[in-house]
Amino acid sequence: MEEVKAYIESGVLELYVLGEVSHAERLEVEAMALKHPAIKAELEEIERSMELFAEEHEIEPSPELRNRILNSMVTNLADDRTFRSKHTETEDAPVVPMRTSESSSFYKYAFAACLALLLVSSIALYNVYNQLQDSKGQILALNAQKTQYAKTVNLQSDELEIYRGNYKMIKLPGTGKTPKAWMMLAWSPVKKHVMIDMANLNLPANDAAHQYQLWAIVDGKPVDLGVFDAKPDSATVMKIMKSVDKPQAFAVTLEPKGGSVNPTMANMTVIATI
Template structure:
């Protein structure tokens, strides 16, 4: 066979497949015949096998003692199963070659490539799993931080909006300031509100309110007295609101304002013996 033909045969990749054991029985016999007949093929086979063993050794990762024991135990069980399956009598090969100078190659030495490759792959799998767990943890932490930042920004935005409303009330001359003073029931109580008939708005000063703290079963209810009749303007909690001001229900006119203590959610009519503060417009 010409040198060019030998080179082309070597470059087909069949020698690498032979070393990996990934060829048919006929191809295997053909490669062994070529290796016996042509020293170049034999030398290339040896070089491929050596390079693969070196690569496997170079990239192998030493597993822990605990992991090594588990892997070796699994291999021993698998080898025991293989021995049971291969215990049947072997059939002698009947294939013969008529070409001259062709004899059977001696048995190849044990190939350790798969052993090292398995160990390296298994260790890489474990390392990848650990890396994925770490990535997941980092992503969850980043998500929690993002949620916290978003909540903080929302809180800041709400505070800015409230401050804008406060400034609007202070600068708007249509608002009139009314001080609701405590009754005989709670003489020390004081509530200040701003009322704009033109804009039909009533705003409570929550920051400077002086009222007893209501329990979970009750709330304070603001009333506007219009022509001697009470009109519901909404409920609120003393010391429960974090906002500095609280906008109540709209009303165009009022003769006076009063606050009573009512069941949570408010009442249709005010409980007069629970009147806490009152002030005229």
């Protein structure tokens, strides 16, 4: 029964009724119909369904299409509509035509309906895709605004922290090598935090191979507080450096990119005692 069911669901019976099968396939269908009453009954049901559809919609096929369908229909040889048990091996064997069927028109309209549905679905999917892309762009823009807002809030928070009185503003003037250089930094004796005021910075521009390094002099020894570049940064008005306790002075030297273990005294740019 599974074989019969699979054969019926394969679609070959509909193609047989439409005359869209080869000679070998036609012989196979007729043999299967003789062997299995369920297949024969399915063929008859397909034929009746197509006729009812054609009559309901009053569809008149062209003479060429009508002859094509008639020549491919199952032949009636008896009142019980049994199939011929033997067939000639030639394609030109005479066929006794059955009643006229409008089945091919049914498939034409069904195919057209499928194409229309596919077109509508494609347009809908395209519109949904565009909407998703627009939404994605809006989300990215909102995230960027959120990030910028967070940076602004952090900067304002840093500035407020300075003006609360916990920080001392210290100006570092230039050395004899760079007399016009200067910078401002904030240091909290309580929290031991150090921040460079990047908006109040006047140092010679450093190249890509070098960076400025901030030092604190503690008990006569230099302590590394981190590196920075001498350029305005709107996203970091107050650059947070490493913390330090009880510094006697602050100084800045120009070092290879990434900083040095010990300061290069010949490249000292600014310095200030506390």
